[in-house]
Amino acid sequence: MGESHPQGTAERQPRAPQLLELAQWVAQRCSEAGLHPTPLPALSLIRADQTVDHLPAIYEPSLCVVVQGRKRALLGDEQFEYNPGHFLVVSMTLPVIAQITEASPQRPYLCLRLEIDAGAVADLLMQSAPEPVAAAGRGLYLESMSQELADAFLRLLRVLDQPAELSVLAPMLTREIYFRVLGSSMGARLRDLVDSASHARRIAAAIELIKQRFDQNFSVAEIAEQVHVSPSTLHHRFKALTAMTPLQFQKQLRLHEARRLMLSEGLGAASAGHRVGYGSPSQFSREYRRLFGQPPRRALQLLGPHAA
Structure with a gap:
């Protein structure tokens, strides 16, 4: 079985305090295991208190950011394992088998999932998105988290409890997240989704x-x-x-x-x-x-x- 690893990035790796704040933010709003919606419909939070060996799922286009614990996605004979500091990009609908490989009640698995709005990505590409390096491969892939992307997610989380700010800033912050992903080493795969x-x-x-x-x-x-x-x-x-x-x-x-x-x-x-x-x-x-x-x-x- 092949194993995929996060690709390198020219941007700086996130600082430990950034990852800790992301994990604390999710933990405070997910007191129980399960899928938790947020005031931003495209963003959901996930918590698991125990490992799971066989979790069939249909992944829709999204960005999946693990902020605590570890997860593995199996697609055919390939496995994609990600943990804090890395994220999974799903560029098209895919049936997978997922495994939560690191989780406990004391230190639960915590994840952010942001649905990809293809229209917003296309609009961004028509303006001034960075030109990604050409890439080919599966419809889901791993990337290394950067400080800039971690910071954008933090700012998005902080406005969720501020309704007035949420309506104005959430679209801007979501666009910034897309911008960062498009500029990453494997960003061409997200670009291809809307080309x-x-x-x-x-x-x-x-x-x-x-x-x-x-x-x-x-x-x-x-x-x-x-x-x-x-x-x-x-x-x-x-x-x-x-x-x-x-x-x-x-x-x-x-x-x-x-x-x-x-x-x-x-x-x-x-x-x-x-x-x-x-x-x-x-x-x-x-x-x-x-x-x-x-x-x-x-x-x-x-x-x-x-x-x-």
Whole structure:
């Protein structure tokens, strides 16, 4: 299994007091484990009091900043491990298996997650964003945190409790965060998310089509035609960015949605499998076990504070 490490950056590493203040701020507002919204809809806070070995999730475009503890994201055969001082950039929708590898009630895992607004990134690029170094690779990657980026996150957190300041300053601070990420060593991948001529943007469009039709049968050729690439190009580029083929991606979306239906709506395995497009209960059970490591009937037994 390949392991990815944060890329270097010309900017300075964050100071220990910056990281400590980020962790203290999140801890004060997350007294219990789980996902916590904030007054800024795009920003959420996450706390876990124990390690988690197998946490299936659909990652949407976002920046994930661990301020205490350690986490690992598994995409195909690759693993991306990040801890304080580093962050994960998710440039497109991706099904992953996450692991919280360092957490305890005394020293919980704490994370900030900022959703990426593609429109705001595109607007920024039309103005004066720094030119990033060209890059190619997966649709999620690790970066080293800089002092400048850590400071921007701190200032964003500080205005959350000031409604008058929040409405004015939050958009500016969010733009600054995008600006810092675009200027990092792997910033080209975020730029490609909004560049209509890039292969990454076309794959992102293909992903949206698959999300809309995940419970239906379709061919790769149909998706390729709608995003204006050849089937072979779609297959190659899709796998390069997501570590899976379009049909494997569809299968994972089906299985994740079936799991959600069982956990949140109480559907039985057969009903959940049928709802997401499986005609054969045995095939659904077999593929569910292969992805999640447990048969579907164990889903409700495994429900816990971090299941979602």
